[in-house]
Amino acid sequence: MDSGLENIVAAETVLSDVDGQAGRLVIRGWPVEKLSASLGYEETLGLLWNGFFDDLGNSSAIQRQLGEARRAAFSHVGTFGPAVSVVSYLRTGWGLLKDDETLASAIALPAAAAVFTAAAIRELQGLAPIAPDASLGQAEDFLRMIRGERASDDEVKAFSAYLVTVSDHGLNASTFAARVVASTRAGLVSAALAGLSALKGPLHGGAPGPVLDMLDDIGTPQKAESWIDGALARKERLMGFGHRVYRVRDPRADALKAAVAKLPGTTGRIEFAEHIERAVLEKLSRKYPDRSLETNVEFYTAILLEALDIPREAFTAIFAMGRILGWVAHASEQIDEGRLVRPKSVYTGPVPEMV
Secondary structure (H helix, E strand, O other): OOOOOOOOOOOOOOOEEEEOOOOEEEEOOEEHHHHHHHOOHHHHHHHHHOOOOOOOOOHHHHHHHHHHHHHHHHOOOOOOOOOOOHHHHHHHHHOOOOOOOOHHHHHHHHHHHHHHHHHHHHHHOOOOOOOOOOOOOHHHHHHHHHHOOOOOHHHHHHHHHHHHHOOOOOOOHHHHHHHHHHHOOOOHHHHHHHHHHHHOOOOOOOOHHHHHHHHHHHOOHHHHHHHHHHHHHOOOOOOOEOOOOOOOOOHHHHHHHHHHHOOOOOHHHHHHHHHHHHHHHHHHHHHOOOOOOOEOHHHHHHHHHHHOOOOHHHHHHHHHHHHHHHHHHHHHHHHHHOOOOOOOOOOOOOOOOOO
């Protein structure tokens, strides 16, 4: 038995390959570093969904479909209760969508993720939601919907690079949850809701916000060593370091570091983050010489999203905006497989006496 399923192969996939020993992530033939630097959101959607929907079209067609779907999703804004949290608002909004296995349902999911996440952010700030602009790309329109004004080209590129970087990552907990639900033929929206619910858990998708809390608590480079020593003595987890799969540096960390470095005015924050990163890695290597605890994707995710003025309470929903591309692709692949996911369990309870 493998209680964490780490050594169990549960699917064959054309979508992504995670090599934890080599620190490599390949998404449909693209190294993640090259993918995030080369393709936009719409192009990555086309890459991941290619072969699952006959009428998908090229990136221009995808952008038009997403724009129209964002406009349709906005009609639901204000029709359900107030935002308790960004994730709960997104989850409720997704639940209003038509739930089948068509391209229309697939396209509605990322489009609605942008609309509902932006609306929730605005509502929690006491501001009115902003209607989408169907003529814009997904990344650009999202930033406009949370700010009320157009973002710079550099900001749009950085945000798009983030969404692309986190679009897929093997058979992680949320993707596996989405595939299980998809195998029941419940529909793509149901599969996405399963993925989002798994992502909400702090052991899977909740680390970027606490990375910034850690950096704020440290405050200055001079306080780094004493703060880290104290945290380790208290056996606290250092957010942004260590990964269930990677035994070397998470390749997504460097992809996001490169993206945020292109944003004006981030040099000082990056230098501070790099100082903390070096100090943490040195302390971890000394304290745990037999374990590999390297920088993971959350560390520079936090720096990038902070630079874009995205509030911390929205980070998990923002992650879902990127990962929904992978969830839909994996759900579609599982549907094509045509087999219900039904693993076995080992019973360890009491055995009744046989009469």
